[in-house]
Amino acid sequence: MTDPVRLEVENLSWGPDGRAPILSGVSFTLAPGERLAVVGPNGAGKSSLLRCLYRVNRPTAGCVRLDGADLRTLKPRDAARQVAAVLQEAPGDFPFTVREMVEAGRTPHVAGLFRGASGEAAVADAMNRMAVDSLADRRFSTLSGGEKQRALIARALAQEPGLLVLDEPTNHLDLRHRLEAMELLRGLDLTIVATLHDLDFASGVAGKVLALAHGRLAAFGPVREVLTPELIRACFDVEAEVEPWRDRLRFGFLLPEGNT
């Protein structure tokens, strides 16, 4: 298992070629093992930020450093041993089983075909931790939303990364599965960055929150300092009430006066 990495994002900007930047000047640092929730309204640049972390977007300015090493200087395979991602992509018409999906997590680690460095132990361990070993021979496409999510996280764990990136991990999850996912992410000894629409979930799972608005950093810090009614009004343009509840926060939202 790779140790959790220290993630430094410095003055990061990105935009599609020749068009206005979608992200500009975002900077933050996570210590090894910290969990970050990235929040913000639709179009704020959350996914673009994530894509810069998992190397699909190449920053137009600034840089992303893992344990001090610039992500751009790493070979794709080496970067993939450090950063794993759980995305909303499904394998379409190709009938992969759960085991085959999880085994794909070993791609950056193996050169040959079958055994060798294929890391069967890592695959078995990941499937066991995500409780998908009983689904191993099921087709991925036949799983429920929660099962799919667990299988995809298992693939990311089989990759043995130091940084785990998740794009809206609570999408399509019912209440029970949300709570399970929360427990599960809290139990991982990894540096984690996740985009989240669900602020309750964010406050339950993350130690820090980064709020984006119009591609710029609106706030970054510990959950209770960032997720305030003021910040939520500024970022999301809604009135919010926030109250502490157990180890997390509870939210109530209203459209602002004059909009109703």
Added chain:
Amino acid sequence: MAAADLDGAARPRRFHRFSLFAAATLLLLAAAMIGSLAIGTVAIPASEVWSILIHGIWPAEQSVSTAGRQAIVWELRAPRTLVAAVVGAGLGLVGAAMQSATRNPLSDPHLLGVSAGAAFGANLAILHVGDVLGPATTPLFAFAGALAATLCVLSVARMAGAGTADRLVLTGVAVAFVVMACANMQILFADQRAAASVVFWTLGGLGASDWSTIAFPTGALLIGGGWFVLKARDLNALAMGDETAATLGLSVERSRLVLLSVGAFVTGVMVAVSGMIGFVGLMTPHIARLILGGDNRLVLPASALLGSLFLVVADIVARTVIAPDEMPIGIVTGIVGGTFFVALLSRAK
């Protein structure tokens, strides 16, 4: 620990299934190949075929057969059967690789304009140039045409910035239409009697196979196919999605371009010796996946085996159904393959 045990038990099960499948297909393939040597205008019993084969491989062994029957089996049917097996294997394997690389289950080996380019080259050779390079003129021109069309697709895709799989496929389709139109234009301006032989080439056939033509498709299958099997994990990653593949350490656009180019190259060689044979490369990967799942480490060799079996059988049908005339094998693969595929899909539901 329980998980590790379970994994240890499940893994052999999957490979066990593949071994069973491979053994069964190989047996059927061997039977079909013997059948292909035995069946024809002159029917020759399997035992005699066997003795001729042994004589062909070890000339010291005396054959029980006459020289004429030996020539039919060894000089005509044997190379033809082998070419059918090799071309079928190549098309099946490349089809499986192309489908994964483009993440499109409708992709086939002729993607990237291979067949249109080959048709253009072959038409040029048959209709306008003549046998300037000897009997190998048509295959060489077809191969050159296939490569040229592929390069054309790749450079148009590059110009248009079409890096995604779907745009690449669409570029291939667009360029293929233009090239095919040019190929047809050649027919329009050619001697109409010569045009008939173009039709025969276009529909595919293995009648021209002899021992000298075998080396090229075999080499392409072994080298190209072997390389694809080594890249099976990358193909799996690409089939799971572009962004996923990137997070798994692939340079997505470059990997895909290289994979598709190698596929086009292998297909170009196959098309040059066999003409355009459709459906094998589209269909066999789907059958392989129905039986074995999505993992290309198993699907690629399985598609090769199935393609091989299918084309050897299709060639037998092509030679016998309107004997003594020969039906172009492309017609057989289209009708038999398409019907079988529809039946298979409706059963799989």
